Amino acid sequence: MSVVTVQLGQCGNQVGQELFDVICSDAEEGQKKTYSAGSFERFFHQNAHGDLVARAVLIDMEPKVINQSMTKAAKSGKWRYGEASHFSQSQGSGNNWANGYCVHGPRNRDVVEELVRREVECCDRLAGLMAMMSVAGGTGSGVGTYITQCLRDLHPKSFILNHLTWPYRTGEVIVQNYNSVLTLAHLYQLSDAILVHENDTVHKICSQLLNIKQISFSDVNKVIAHQLGSVLQPAFTADSHGVYSRNPLGELVSALACHPEYKLLSVCTIPQMPSSSIAYSTFSWPGLLKHMRQMLISNSKMEEGKFCSERTRSLTGFGFNRSLANLLILRGKDVYCAETGGFEDPDLYTSWLSSEESFTLWKSPVLFNKYEKSVTLVSNSQALLRPLDNMVRSAWNMFASRAYVHQYTKFGISEEDFLDSFTSLEQVISSYNQLC
Template identity: 35%
Template sequence: MSCIVLQLGQCGNQVGQRVFDTLIEDNLTHLNPSKLSIENRLSINDYVRHSLDRFFIQHENKLTARALAIDTELKVIDQLMNEKSQSKRHWSYEKKCVIEGRLGSGNNWACGYRNGSLAEENILNSLRWQLENSDRVDAILPILSLAGGTGSGLGAYVVECIRDELPRSFLLTTIVVPYTSGEVVVQNYNSLLTLSHLYHSADALLVFENDILQQYAKKLVSCSGLDRPTNIHDMNNILTRHLCSFLQPISNKNASICEINYLLESLLPNSFYKLLTLRCVPQLSDQALDFSTYKWSSLIKNLSQMYINNSYLDEGLNWSLKPHQTRTKSVANLFLARSYDKDDIDQDLKQYFNHSTLYSSYTPSSDYYSVFNYRDKSYLNYEKYISLISNCQTPVSALDRIVSKSWQLFGQKAYLHHYLKYDVDEQAFLNGFVQIEQVIKSYKDL
C-alpha cells in the first residue's frame, strides 16, 4: 500500500522534503545495533521494507519519492531540484511530478485558486503517473499552509480535484496555521476560505500551528545550549518528526502492519468531526538524548497532563489539574508507541486516559482510545517514543481567532477587491463564515 504526498506551495514543499529526509533517517537509525536479536533484525527489515514501499518507488537501487511538488514560484522548486541538493540525499523527485509556475499567487487565495484551475491538467497527469507506479494507494497526503496564496488557494483547488478524481481515496491534509501576529495582512481571509473548502473535500485535517512550533523550537534550542535564535528549519524539523511518527509503520495486536486509513477509522467516527492534533513525548533536544532515560509510565503521565492542560508542550503545565478539570474534550484518541522493549502500557493508559470527563458524552467508553505498537525498533534516536493523535477541541481556538479577525476585516470590506478580481465575491466569504462557525460550535458542544 502506497501513500502519495502532495507538496503545495512554499511551506508544503519545504515540509514535504523534510518528511522524506526524516523517513530515510528513521529507517537508517537503530539504537545499539550490536545488541539486536535475529528477531529484531528481521522485524526491522520488515519495517524498512514497508516504509520504503509506502513512500518511495524503488528501481535499480534508486528511491523516487511518491510525491508531487507544486508551486507557482521558482525559488523553492529550484532548491528542491538543485543537483547539489539532490546529491546529498538518498532519494530524488520524479521530474514529471514537479510542477512550477513563474508568476506566483501574490498571497491571494483567489489568485491561487485560479492558478489551480490553470494547472489542473498537468497536476492530474502527474498524479496518474504516481498511481500507475503504485500497486494500491492507502492515502493521499496534501501538505500546505493556510496563510499564503499558493498553498491555500491552489492547495484547496487541488484537493477538490483529487476528491473528484479519486472519490474513494483517503485524503489526510496537513495544514499549518499562520502566526497570530501575522505573516501577511490577508492571512485570515486566506485561512477562512481554505478551511471552508478543505472541510468539504478532505477526510481529515491534521493541524499544526506556527506559534506552537516556534515555542517548541525555542525550548529545544535553549535546552541544547546553542546561542542562536530559532529558525524555520527548527520548526520544520519538529513538525516532520511528529508527522513521521504517525506515518511510519505500526503494528496491531496480531503484529500485522496497519495502513494509515485503518489507523484513522477509530478517530473519525463522524464525518463532520475531522480536526486532528498530534502530541508527542519525550520532547528532548538531540544533545540530551544520550543522557536521558524514561519509563512508559512517566511519558504517559506527561502526555496526560499536556492533554488536560490543552497544551502541546510538556513544560509550564498546571499539574494540579485533574481529569474532571480538563480544558479539552475528544471524540477519540489514538496512541502509537515505539521502542525495543516489550513492556505493557495498557494499564498506564487506562489509569490516565480512561476517564469519561476527557471525552464527548457521545463517545462510548469502548471507543475512548486505540493503541498500536512497534516494539522491535525505536523511532529515530529515541529509546521510547509515544504519539497521541486526538480528534479534539484543541484547534478550535485557532479557528475562532481566524474567524474573528476575518469578520473584523470583512465588516470594513477591507481588501475584498483583491479577491473580486478573480471572481471570489462576498457570498463566498459568507459561506466560509457559516461553514467554519458551524465547525467551531459543533466542537465546543462536545
C-alpha cells in the first residue's frame, strides 16, 4: 500500500525532499529485497524511463523552494519528483494564516485536488495521505490547513497524518503563535493524528549530538527526515506474521490515536551522532532501551545529561511524563533478542487503558541509515503539553490586546474564530493534563 505525501510551504517542501532522500538511500543501501521493495512501493512509482518518482505533490505560493527541491531530487540520480506534480504562484501568503486559508487555498483548490487525484490514481492501493507543513508561516499553516480539509472531503475514509514543524519559541514571525493556534485547532478536527517536531529540540540535537557549529535549516531538516524515515520505513508488527506491514499510516494511527481527544504525537530516536562516528561506535539493546525508557519518563527528546531515578520521580510526581500510548520501533542486528518489557509497565500509562492496548512494538532486522542498532519511540503522551501551553498563552496575551488581529479579520477570520480556536486547544490541554 502506498502513501501520498503533500508538501506544503517552504518547510514542508524542504523536509519532504530530505525525507524522500533518506528513504531512497536507506532502501538502496544493500538492503534485503523485500525491505527495499516494500519501501519503494510505499513512497515511489516508476515512470516510463524506469526512474523512481516520489508519490508527492508539492505546493507553495512562491516557486523558489519547489524549484530547488525538484532540482536537488533530480541531481541525486536516485529519484525525482513528477514533472507535473507541483503547483506554485508568484506571491506568498505573507506569514498570514488567514491569507492562506481564506484566499490562496480556495482560489487554487481545483488545481491542487487534481494533482492529488492523479497521484492517488498511481497507487494500486492507498494507505493514506501525509501532509507536511510548518505551523508558523502563512502557506504551510493556512493553505496547509485548507488543503487538509479538502483531502478529508475527497478521501473521508482514508487515513490522514499531518506532520507539523513547530517554530522556534523565539521565532522571527511575530504572529507565529496566532498561526500555530489556528492551524492546530482546525487540524484537530480533520486529521487522524498529528506528528510534531519542535525546531528548538532538533536544533539542540544538531548542536549537542551532531556537533554542528553553524547550524542551517538543511541540518535541521535532515534530522527531522531521519526520525521520520525511521518511523515510516517497513517493519514487522505483531500481526504481520513475518511479512512487512503494508499499511504504515493505518498501523500508526491504530496504535497511537485511539481517542479523538488525543492526537498529538512526539518522536525521538537514538542513537544520533555524526556520520563519521557511526563506524566506530557499538551499542547494546539493553543500554539503548534503558536510555529510551528514561527519556520517555523524563520527557527528554534527546540524549542528554543524567536522569532522575524512577523511584524519585514516582515519589514526587515531578516531571513524570504520562502516556496514553507508545509505539517502539527497533531496527538493526539481533533485534529479536531485545527485551522491551520495561515499556509495558502499567505505571507509564493512563489508568483507563490497559498496557496491552497502550504499547505497540515494531521490529526490523535491517539496519536503518547505517546505524547498527537504532530505537525510535513515537509517543502519544504529555510530552507536547508544555510547548502547546506556552504557544496558546503567548497567542492569548497578544489577542487580549488585539495585536495584529486586524491583519486576519481583513481576510475573513473573525474574533469569534480566534476564540473558538482558543477554546478547542484549551480542551486539548485540559485532556492531556488529566492523563492519570
